[in-house]
Amino acid sequence: MTSTTHGNLIIGQSGGATAVINASLVGAVEAAVADGRIAGIYGMLHGIEGLLKEDLVDLRQQPVDVWPRLLHTPSAALGSCRYKLQEGDPERVVAVLRRYNVRYMLYIGGNDSADTAHRLAQAAQQVGYDLQTISVPKTIDNDLPFTDHCPGYGSAARFLALATMDSTMNTIAIPSHYPVKVIETMGRDAGWLAASSALGKRNEMDPPHIILIPEQPFNAERYLEQVEAIYRRLGYVIVVAAEAVRDEQGQPLGAVGQVGTDAFRHPLLSGAAQYLVELVRQHLKVRARFDKPGDLQRMASNSISRTDRDEAYLVGQMGTRALLNGESDKMVTLIRHTEPAYHCSIGLVELARVANVQKLLPDEYLDTSKTMVTQAFYDYALPLIGDPLPQHAKLEKTRIGR
Amino acid sequence: MTSTTHGNLIIGQSGGATAVINASLVGAVEAAVADGRIAGIYGMLHGIEGLLKEDLVDLRQQPVDVWPRLLHTPSAALGSCRYKLQEGDPERVVAVLRRYNVRYMLYIGGNDSADTAHRLAQAAQQVGYDLQTISVPKTIDNDLPFTDHCPGYGSAARFLALATMDSTMNTIAIPSHYPVKVIETMGRDAGWLAASSALGKRNEMDPPHIILIPEQPFNAERYLEQVEAIYRRLGYVIVVAAEAVRDEQGQPLGAVGQVGTDAFRHPLLSGAAQYLVELVRQHLKVRARFDKPGDLQRMASNSISRTDRDEAYLVGQMGTRALLNGESDKMVTLIRHTEPAYHCSIGLVELARVANVQKLLPDEYLDTSKTMVTQAFYDYALPLIGDPLPQHAKLEKTRIGR
Numbered sequence: 001m002t003s004t005t006h007g008n009l010i011i012g013q014s015g016g017a018t019a020v021i022n023a024s025l026v027g028a029v030e031a032a033v034a035d036g037r038i039a040g041i042y043g044m045l046h047g048i049e050g051l052l053k054e055d056l057v058d059l060r061q062q063p064v065d066v067w068p069r070l071l072h073t074p075s076a077a078l079g080s081c082r083y084k085l086q087e088g089d090p091e092r093v094v095a096v097l098r099r100y101n102v103r104y105m106l107y108i109g110g111n112d113s114a115d116t117a118h119r120l121a122q123a124a125q126q127v128g129y130d131l132q133t134i135s136v137p138k139t140i141d142n143d144l145p146f147t148d149h150c151p152g153y154g155s156a157a158r159f160l161a162l163a164t165m166d167s168t169m170n171t172i173a174i175p176s177h178y179p180v181k182v183i184e185t186m187g188r189d190a191g192w193l194a195a196s197s198a199l200g201k202r203n204e205m206d207p208p209h210i211i212l213i214p215e216q217p218f219n220a221e222r223y224l225e226q227v228e229a230i231y232r233r234l235g236y237v238i239v240v241a242a243e244a245v246r247d248e249q250g251q252p253l254g255a256v257g258q259v260g261t262d263a264f265r266h267p268l269l270s271g272a273a274q275y276l277v278e279l280v281r282q283h284l285k286v287r288a289r290f291d292k293p294g295d296l297q298r299m300a301s302n303s304i305s306r307t308d309r310d311e312a313y314l315v316g317q318m319g320t321r322a323l324l325n326g327e328s329d330k331m332v333t334l335i336r337h338t339e340p341a342y343h344c345s346i347g348l349v350e351l352a353r354v355a356n357v358q359k360l361l362p363d364e365y366l367d368t369s370k371t372m373v374t375q376a377f378y379d380y381a382l383p384l385i386g387d388p389l390p391q392h393a394k395l396e397k398t399r400i401g402r
Numbered sequence: 403m404t405s406t407t408h409g410n411l412i413i414g415q416s417g418g419a420t421a422v423i424n425a426s427l428v429g430a431v432e433a434a435v436a437d438g439r440i441a442g443i444y445g446m447l448h449g450i451e452g453l454l455k456e457d458l459v460d461l462r463q464q465p466v467d468v469w470p471r472l473l474h475t476p477s478a479a480l481g482s483c484r485y486k487l488q489e490g491d492p493e494r495v496v497a498v499l500r501r502y503n504v505r506y507m508l509y510i511g512g513n514d515s516a517d518t519a520h521r522l523a524q525a526a527q528q529v530g531y532d533l534q535t536i537s538v539p540k541t542i543d544n545d546l547p548f549t550d551h552c553p554g555y556g557s558a559a560r561f562l563a564l565a566t567m568d569s570t571m572n573t574i575a576i577p578s579h580y581p582v583k584v585i586e587t588m589g590r591d592a593g594w595l596a597a598s599s600a601l602g603k604r605n606e607m608d609p610p611h612i613i614l615i616p617e618q619p620f621n622a623e624r625y626l627e628q629v630e631a632i633y634r635r636l637g638y639v640i641v642v643a644a645e646a647v648r649d650e651q652g653q654p655l656g657a658v659g660q661v662g663t664d665a666f667r668h669p670l671l672s673g674a675a676q677y678l679v680e681l682v683r684q685h686l687k688v689r690a691r692f693d694k695p696g697d698l699q700r701m702a703s704n705s706i707s708r709t710d711r712d713e714a715y716l717v718g719q720m721g722t723r724a725l726l727n728g729e730s731d732k733m734v735t736l737i738r739h740t741e742p743a744y745h746c747s748i749g750l751v752e753l754a755r756v757a758n759v760q761k762l763l764p765d766e767y768l769d770t771s772k773t774m775v776t777q778a779f780y781d782y783a784l785p786l787i788g789d790p791l792p793q794h795a796k797l798e799k800t801r802i803g804r
Contacts, residue, residue: 013575016572016576017571017572017575017576022795040802042802043797045799046576046578047751055801056801056802057797057798057799057800057801057802058800058801058802059797061798061800062797062798063798066795066796066797066798067794069793069794069795070797072792072795072796073571073572073792073794073795074568074794075572075575075794076575076576077795077796078797079574079575080575081578082576082578082579090545090731100802114416153509162702162703162704163698164700165703166476166477166698166701166703167696167697167698167701167702168697169475169476169477169701170418170477170697170700170701171697172477172481173415173419173477173478173481173482174418174419174478174481174483174484176483176484177484181697210672229654244519255791269639270704274676284471289696290694290696291694291696291698292571292692292693292694292695292696293693293694293695293696293698294691294692294693294694295569295570295572295573295583295693296565296568296569296693296695297683298572299568299569299571299572300564300565300568300569301564301567301568301792301794302564302704302705303704307663309509332491375693384699390474390475390703391471392471392475392476392477392703393424393467393468393471393472393474393479394468394479395445395459395464395468395472395479395480396459396463396465396468397447397459398459398460398463399457399459399460400442400444400458400459400460400502
């Protein structure tokens with residue numbers, strides 16, 4: 001006999017992996033194991049792609065130590081995908097789920113994954129198959145709506161704050177070598193990650209000095225003026241730029257150089273940072289270079305925010321509990337409380353309202369220059385990155401007289 | 403009355419900063435404070451450049467907590483420089499030292515810094531000024547001769563080993579997205595840093611799969627064959643390339659694209675990694691991208707190797723003691739012992755033998771492919787990176803049958 005209370009649960013991970021997406025998986029599985037109503041606990045390998053291919057693994061058949069260890073293991077242990085549902089796919093997926101008597105589905109992912117979960121819920125409903133789907137939020141980009149923030153962001157933000165503090169110390173020790181440094185961050189269309197580079201900044205001297213986010217159209221002249229002014233004042237300039245920064249015509253900076261450059265030995269421009277470095281070199285005649293941490297910012301196992309990991313576990317756990325409470329076609333959200341201290345409770349929002357909606361960095365988090373964050377952003381983001389950032393020591397510069 | 407036993411000590415930091423160069427400064431200062439024979443303890447701001455400008459600070463006038471905190475602070479707290487001595491400079495420096503009654507000089511740096519220290523020792527001798535100089539080794543590049551390894555390398559190697567493990571997990575989770583990743587490392591003309599990316603590799607599947615070092619001339623055809631073979635076998639390929647890799651004509655890969663591309667919107671090629679990514683994109687038609695951690699690899703405060711920090715402290719401490727023992731014109735070296743367990747003792751080598759000599763990665767550390775390291779390299783490098791690397795957890799892939 002098949003009933004919703006005796007069906008199987010399937011879990012998938014989707015989109016770009018994060019340092020804590022496995023914590024959500026662990027939370028979801030442990031909540032399912034703790035409840036007697038779920039029979040099989042299955043995992044999709046590489047998300048919906050694996051589900052379509054019936055490439056499924058048994059999450060009840062795991063060594064006992066795997067779950068606590070996965071809490072500290074970055075990336076998606078089930079494998080991930082970036083697969084947009086094709087025509088006919090939702091019906092095919094529902095047929096697979098029916099074959100395996102899957103009645104509960106948890107999909108851990110970002111905007112696109114929420115859309116996928118929503119379409120599967122609709123497809124199941126259309127054919128009268130009793131399926132509950134819950135989406136568990138995950139993205140370093142922090143661009144999901146209705147949730148205070150997204151698990152994965154806190155750890156990536158911690159990485160970028162530390163990376164900006166640390167790698168800039170080299171510039172400060174020897175500013176004459178490369179006085180201008182550009183650090184390129186991810187973040188899709190949103191400036192949350194680029195903004196997080198400022199979380200270790202305590203005064204005007206500290207890096208970063210200019211933050212370029214996708215929400216603000218880039219103007220080369222203004223940028224060069226700003227770089228030059230800071231260079232004259234401090235002797236060095238740290239610029240943090242989101243890879244998706246666009247010029248005033250909406251063209252991504254990293255793509256500008258691609259026009260007309262296709263010959264083998266004239267490679268395409270690789271990104272915003274390189275473009276920004278070239279601008280400085282050519283117009284200000286100042287040595288500049290860039291760091292591009294790339295995937296490391298989503299994945300660094302030694303920059304995981306404890307708060308982020310705990311919350312990632314919580315949203316996974318509460319995703320399973322929401323299914324068991326009869327909820328469906330919804331995304332788990334984090335609701336912030338500040339009394340007596342920062343903590344989050346859990347909410348739910350209709351997937352139809354979430355799918356493909358992006359939450360951009362609001363204006364109140366930018367000062368009038370539009371290239372630096374406000375105190376309101378620190379208040380928002382500092383609790384998310386966990387333990388306090390280190391305070392690097394400085395020598396007193398008491399000069400020796402002759 | 404001035405005598406060598408009552409003169410002042412001056413300390414400078416030079417060259418690219420590291421995550422532990424301050425530990426050497428702390429070791430040197432604490433050894434000087436502990437010994438009654440040294441009067442003033444001075445620091446040059448920005449190395450020899452500061453000395454020439456008499457930009458000197460008093461290291462006895464520091465808050466008590468600064469030294470223990472500097473042990474955990476990356477970068478050069480005194481500031482650094484990359485200054486090649488000009489004609490007349492050595493004599494000018496000696497005049498400054500005489501003015502401040504400096505009889506002991508410690509210079510913490512790499513190859514160029516050893517050369518500087520040596521030339522200053524010679525200049526002092528020529529004018530009959532009683533000066534002892536000792537060079538304290540420091541370089542992430544690990545290319546100083548006569549020392550088993552260089553303080554700074556262990557922490558950078560730890561960073562690169564972890565970064566390769568972590569950021570590659572994203573590729574493995576979702577290989578269809580960007581199956582080929584190139585990670586660009588520093589290392590000047592030596593492959594030590596690129597090689598260290600393999601320290602977390604436990605089997606053939608693990609990254610990196612191809613290591614490109616400056617010592618081995620690059621052949622594009624062989625590279626593409628290797629990438630394609632690994633891609634067919636595993637579905638993804640991780641390449642680690644030193645930024646100074648050169649083609650068979652001795653031309654750095656990062657410079658190849660510069661020929662003929664100088665127009666503003668056709669920027670110069672930024673480096674080896676981008677070149678290697680373009681080769682894959684254009685010839686294998688496979689999506690590829692690169693990470694370039696840049697200065698973060700020399701500077702990450704959360705990847706410091708405890709062994710490296712301890713040894714950096716030791717070489718600083720022993721540098722001061724060598725001065726007090728009457729030694730001069732020498733570099734401190736680390737001598738490895740393996741019984742009963744890995745540890746280092748301290749030696750000294752004539753600066754004349756060190757200056758401007760590079761120790762490259764020896765052939766015995768490369769297998770026959772010349773793109774992968776041998777067990778001998780692991781035996782050499784693993785003790786240097788401190789605590790064991792994390793072992794990331796994996797799920798058992800027990801498939802569900804229908």
